Amino acid sequence: MEQRGLYQRYLNRFGWLCVAPSVFLFSLFMAYPILSSLYYVTRRWKGMANSFIGLGNFARMARDKVFQAALGHNFLFMAVQIPLMVFLALALAALLNQRIKRFRGPLRLALFLPSVTSLVVVSVLFRVLLQANGFLNNVLIGAGAIREPIGWLNDAAWAKVTIILAMTWRWTGYNMVFFLVGMQSIDPEIYEAAEVDGAPRIRQFFRITIPLLVPVILFSAVTSTSGTMQLLDEPNILTWQGGPANATMTAALYIYRQAFFVNADFGYATALSYVVVLISGLFAYIQMRLLGDNARSAR
Amino acid sequence: MSVVRSWTPGRLASVAVLAAAAAISVFPFVWMVIGTTLNPNDVLRGILAPGRELASNWEKATGMYDLPTFLANSLKIALLTVALGLAVNGLAAFGFEKYPSKARDRVFGVLLLTLIIPQIAIVIPMFRMFAFFKLLNTHAAIVLPSIMSVFIIFFMRQNFKMFPTEIMEAARVDGASELSILLRIVLPSMQATFASAAIYLFLGQWNSYLWPLITILGDEMKTLPIAMASMMSAYTIEYGALMIIVCVSVLPVLLLFLTMQKQFVAGLLGSVK
Known part of the structure; x- marks a missing residue:
């Protein structure tokens, strides 16, 4: 009995030994930053010196039109890009999932290919493709489709379109693979039964495929939402520092610039990041509830 | 039918x-790829036939810009992150899953809670911390914070669940130590899991932008993404050389994907099953 207790204690100690390096790194690079942000958020930097201002950073935020607009851009990108991408990814997955065996492999490979590029590479490539004297404008003018170059990067409205196009190019194939895996795991007997009942293909898609895919679609919406909330690389490189004139400024990019560029105010930037954490948390909570409800109703 | x-x-x-x-x-x-063979103007002009400028573009990429250094930096940082990340996270996942305890489960719960914290929210205290330790503009500053990944621990723990505990019990009866159980018995049968985790860690670090952008100042320390981004801020851009650097930065990921498609997709999609 005594010996068994000793052995259990030895196993328990080994367990702690295993997790110790991770817990140490976690404390240093996650727990400490989170806790110390409580200090930063109450302070205001001026040059190298900083002083206590309590909740003053949040009062300042209420008057900060650029930050509010930046948050608005995050929401705009979510509202337009995610549905567009989910629709395209679903459509492509459905087309791939038909009886076209010979072409499926190469087509799937080609459609997934954008996922191997980094966000920096996407931004660089699309900037060179879309700048005023860039590839696409030259081709369009050459073909006689337009007379004047389109301001893909210089026009406030077009710049937003450009960000959405670049994100859609990068992520559609990635999400398509999720959906395809989901579609292929649906029992073929369900479709055979529908076929016997004479349900046309389109009806089968909306009545069988889509409802069974809801958890996968929700999952991809969750990851895309949190990704879009953190959008930074594309507006910083592709449309250059959130330009033109902050038309593509996002919350994360604005925080980065407040902290490390514009006036190096770590306090204000921390307060801004609290808002982003709060919104991300809220979205995560709503989506978890949706996923949970869905799992329950599926049972 | x-x-x-x-x-x-x-x-x-x-x-x-x-x-x-x-x-x-x-x-x-x-x-x-065609752009690597064109002169800068033809890259923009919309020409889709190979040109003859590959050699001169290569010369610019390695002379005007220091492509070999950027590539070496990126490789060193990514491979170090993979090696240390596999060891640290693999060990943690093993400990959390195979040595069940209420206290450790509570610790794991705390780790999971931080999954929703976006990176932008912690870079400021981290920057101050690395400045304090005088580690800004070093590769250690990039590697150290990316070794531990809650997501990887979670992903590997899910996979460790499938390893039967009875086999570990049997090995214990035979007198194997806990460490040798991990290294000789568990590890060899979990290679696919480690491969997926390695790919995930590699991609995350190879493509990382925000944190290196904040910590790296000198040209000689730059990684490929930072080098590409700063090329775009120059007044004149050597598009041919840029295309070579872009190709070089995409190539390892492409090769990884083509040779290990299954683990690659598993690594990307994580624990979706």
Whole structure:
């Protein structure tokens, strides 16, 4: 009995030994930053010196039109890009999932290919493709489709379109693979039964495929939402520092610039990041509830 | 359902739509490879035939810009992150899963809670911390914070669940130590899991932008993404050389993907099963 207790204690100690390096790194690079942000958020930097201002950073935020607009851009990108991408990814997955065996492999490979590029590479490539004297404008003018170059990067409205196009190019194939895996795991007997009942293909898609895919679609919406909330690389490189004139400024990019560029105010930037954490948390909570409800109703 | 497949208009249309989407997906790759052989103006002009400037572009990429250094930096940082990340996270996942305890489960719960914290929210205290330790503008500053990944621990723990505990018990009876159980018995049978985790860690670090952008100041310390981004801020851009650097930065990921498609997708999709 005594010996068994000793052995259990030895196993328990080994367990702690295993997790110790991770817990140490976690404390240093996650727990400490989170806790110390409580200090930063109450302070205001001026040059190298900083002083206590309590909740003053949040009062300042209420008057900060650029930050509010930046948050608005995050929401705009979510509202337009995610549905567009989910629709395209679903459509492509459905087309791939038909009886076209010979072409499926190469087509799937080609459609997934954008996922191997980094966000920096996407931004660089699309900037060179879309700048005023860039590839696409030259081709369009050459073909006689337009007379004047389109301001893909210089026009406030077009710049937003450009960000959405670049994100859609990068992520559609990635999400398509999720959906395809989901579609292929649906029992073929369900479709055979529908076929016997004479349900046309389109009806089968909306009545069988889509409802069974809801958890996968929700999952991809969750990851895309949190990704879009953190959008930074594309507006910083592709449309250059959130330009033109902050038309593509996002919350994360604005925080980065407040902290490390514009006036190096770590306090204000921390307060801004609290808002982003709060919104991300809220979205995560709503989506978890949706996923949970869905799992329950599926049972 | 007929066994003989015929080209109905519907199937023809869907293959056409797929082919168009595939062309859009692949086009930037083709264009960037051709771009490496063109002079800067032709990259922009919309020429899709190979030119003769490859050698001079290569010279610029390695002379005007220091491509070999950027590549070496990126490789060193990514491979170090993979090696240390596999060891640290693999060990943690093993400890959390195979030595169950209430206290450790509570610790794991705390780790999971931080999954929703976006990176932008912690870079400021981290920057101050690395400044305090005088570690800014070092590669250690990039590697150290990315070794531990809650997501990887979670992903590997899920996979460790499938390893039967009875085998570990049997090895204990035979007198094997806990460490040798992990290294000799568990590890060899979990290679696919480690491969997926390695790919995930590699991609995350190879592509990382925000944190290196904040910590790296000197040209000689730059990684490929930072080098590409700063090329774009120059007044004149050598597009041919840029395309070479872009190709070099995409190539390892592409090779990884083509040779290990299954683990690659598992690594990307994580624990979706």
